[in-house]
Amino acid sequence: MQQIEVYGTAWCPQVKEVLARLDGAGAPYRYHDIDTDKKAAKAVYRLQRGTRRVPTLVLPDGTVLVEPTDDQLRDHLTATPGPGQEGETE
Numbered sequence: 001m002q003q004i005e006v007y008g009t010a011w012c013p014q015v016k017e018v019l020a021r022l023d024g025a026g027a028p029y030r031y032h033d034i035d036t037d038k039k040a041a042k043a044v045y046r047l048q049r050g051t052r053r054v055p056t057l058v059l060p061d062g063t064v065l066v067e068p069t070d071d072q073l074r075d076h077l078t079a080t081p082g083p084g085q086e087g088e089t090e
Contacts, residue, residue, distance in 0.1 A: 002060035003028040007044045009035050015055045018073065025077050029057075 004022065006029050008015030022029050032040035034054065044056050047064050057065040059076060068076075 003030050004060065005030055005032065005058040007032045007034055007040055007047075007056040007058075008054040009033060011035075012054050014067065018055045018057070018068070021070070021073055022077075027077055 004027060006015075006018065006022070008018070008031065010033055019029075019031065032043070034041040034044050034052070041052070044052055044054070047056060047058065048066060053066050055067065057068065057073075059065070063076065065072060065076065
């Protein structure tokens with residue numbers, strides 16, 4: 001699995017929850033704090049067409065999730081093949 005780009009802020013509890021879920025799932029990600037990284041803040045504005053909501057995730061397939069629910073995040077994590085699973089079927 002390629003890494004997920006996660007945009008958030010250090011003070012947002014939902015960002016902390018999403019990061020904990022990604023860690024628990026062993027999903028590779030790169031975190032960008034939009035309060036301290038101007039390029040990341042601009043990316044969020046661009047992805048959301050002028051708004052700034054976090055967490056914002058960009059999945060390897062290009063899917064953008066803004067403030068995902070637990071169910072949305074779980075569904076996307078289970079639908080994305082993990083390392084060594086690409087192309088496998090059950």
